[in-house]
Amino acid sequence: MGQLIHLSEAVSLAIHCLALVSVSEKSLNASTMARHLGASRNHLAKVLQQLVKHNFLSSTRGPGGGFTMRKAPGEITLYEIYELMEGKPEIEYCMAHGNECPFSGCVYGNIREKLTEEFVAFFRQRKISDIIPAIKPS
Amino acid sequence: MGQLIHLSEAVSLAIHCLALVSVSEKSLNASTMARHLGASRNHLAKVLQQLVKHNFLSSTRGPGGGFTMRKAPGEITLYEIYELMEGKPEIEYCMAHGNECPFSGCVYGNIREKLTEEFVAFFRQRKISDIIPAIKPS
């Protein structure tokens, strides 16, 4: 149903790819990763491009090419990746249209702010290196 | 930007309307509420239909018609309304496609489950009657 906590597939792909590249001895190409993750090669390619552009990955073209890490997995927090792919998490005013809400305080209290903060705190503390142990031996 | 905590406008409209109808002495029509909330009359009408169908509101057509409460505002939790409009909040498996994730535990840990539970707990405890005091005198 409607996802309350919304994490796009792009974020998910980025995080998984960084971990996979981290543990790979040689460079990993997009097709291989797409196959492993059961994801669209095209979508994944877009995500990888972003990660290259922002210096998380290096890419090499041509046969045997692919992607390698440019930063150590211990230096990359999940939050950095989240923000790169989705932007800063913002709380939208609930009546987005005219801000003339006839209520003096938000009917949601500050639950959204609170949950967002918890999420950010968790993602800031968690690093790519933390998720590497979860990779199944292929 | 991408909303991390996603609450649709439909949920928001439903909650606000129930509070407005609760404090209204006579029946409130869709156009009036739309004006007060600065929202689309059409969208709001859909939301109100749902609330009628599920016995939160009664409706009467024709001149002077509109909506009146069918349940007491102290008997309606925000969660009921959320679930009515959005369905139960589910955690999607992050690689939605093939569930052959090459990771043994979810890279997100259980943060999404935890945040969802917090949200649900908050929304279950909060009632329409709790937000009525926040209505600005018009």
Next chain:
DNA sequence: TGTATTTAGGTATTTGAATGCGCAAATATA
């Protein structure tokens, strides 16, 4: 009875994310 008002509900349009596609650029290797 006629008319204006208002909800009901089906259908259409819009929007944004995801996905697909095609070609250019780079490069390894035969």
Next chain:
DNA sequence: TATATTTGCGCATTCAAATACCTAAATACA
């Protein structure tokens, strides 16, 4: 140098959710 491989990147398409529109049905009231 030719060829196969692989990324880079812009554009087109698809898909689902959100939103808008349109007409029918009901009802109050003159």
